[in-house]
Amino acid sequence: MNFQSLVSIITNHDNHDNHENLPARLMSFRRAFHSLHFQIFKFPHFQINIMIISFVVAASENNAIGKNNELLWRLPNDTKFFKNITWAMPCIMGRKTFESLGKALNGRKNIVITRQDDWKADGAIVVKNIQDALKAAEGTDSKEVFVIGGAQIYKEMLPMANKIYITRVHASFNDADAFFPEINTNEWKLTSNQDFPIDDKHAYEYSFQVWERK
Numbered sequence: 300m301n302f303q304s305l306v307s308i309i310t311n312h313d314n315h316d317n318h319e320n321l322p323a324r325l326m327s328f329r330r331a332f333h334s335l336h337f338q339i340f341k342f343p344h345f346q347i348n349i350m351i352i353s354f355v356v357a358a359s360e361n362n363a364i365g366k367n368n369e370l371l372w373r374l375p376n377d378t379k380f381f382k383n384i385t386w387a388m389p390c391i392m393g394r395k396t397f398e399s400l401g402k403a404l405n406g407r408k409n410i411v412i413t414r415q416d417d418w419k420a421d422g423a424i425v426v427k428n429i430q431d432a433l434k435a436a437e438g439t440d441s442k443e444v445f446v447i448g449g450a451q452i453y454k455e456m457l458p459m460a461n462k463i464y465i466t467r468v469h470a471s472f473n474d475a476d477a478f479f480p481e482i483n484t485n486e487w488k489l490t491s492n493q494d495f496p497i498d499d500k501h502a503y504e505y506s507f508q509v510w511e512r513k
């Protein structure tokens with residue numbers, strides 16, 4: 300991606316262009332801009348705060364992530380990984396995921412999305428839609444925001460994501476009721492993979508993977 304292609308995304312008005320495809324164009328712009336932002340940061344007077352949108356999820360081989368509003372496994376190393384990577388960062392989640400956690404995550408800015416007018420939670424910023432969630436995250440000094448679930452929020456926000464930290468649990472859970480969307484390898488590339496075996500604290504093999512948008 301170079302400046303010329305970025306400019307073409309902004310200025311490309313063809314005959315078929317209308318307001319309906321504006322969100323898609325804005326997302327292409329955001330992605331293009333993101334790929335340029337490290338270059339732009341070399342020139343401090345051009346610096347603009349564009350956040351990296353990262354997903355964090357643990358999903359089985361069949362993309363199961365939960366059942367009855369609970370997780371399907373206990374993997375202490377994954378819990379530690381989640382805490383380390385999200386610590387001090389803004390975390391966006393759906394109302395059901397917040398309720399499954401039981402309370403706000405400490406040491407992090409909890410941003411909860413709900414359509415309910417009067418829903419409140421101690422220690423959380425409550426917003427009515429995804430745009431307001433991103434605005435709340437951008438109001439921090441953070442350069443990265445973590446989307447921590449659940450299934451509905453992952454599905455809705457996947458087109459905006461730049462990076463996916465996924466703990467792939469090497470098992471299948473056919474009775475799950477919450478699933479992560481399939482990672483499309485035409486759009487995403489695996490940039491890191493670390494495998495871990497079963498041990499006395501982990502009932503399943505698992506891999507810490509990082510996927511980045513191509």
Ligand SMILES: NC(=O)c1ccc[n+]([C@@H]2O[C@H](COP(=O)([O-])OP(=O)(O)OC[C@H]3O[C@@H](n4cnc5c(N)ncnc54)[C@H](OP(=O)(O)O)[C@@H]3O)[C@@H](O)[C@H]2O)c1
Pocket residue numbers: 355356357358363364365366367368369370392393394395396397399412413414415418427428429447448449450451452453455477
């Ligand atoms: N394995 C993992 O890494 C992981 C991570 C997180 C969660 N989980 C699991 O995922 C499951 C929960 O996922 P879920 O899909 O049922 O729920 P969710 O995505 O956590 O929350 C869904 C709720 O978010 C609100 N919402 C969603 N889209 C919205 C929008 N565009 N605008 C405004 N509000 C919106 C709605 O709240 P209202 O109904 O209040 O309007 C909706 O009911 C649980 O089983 C949990 O354990 C697993």
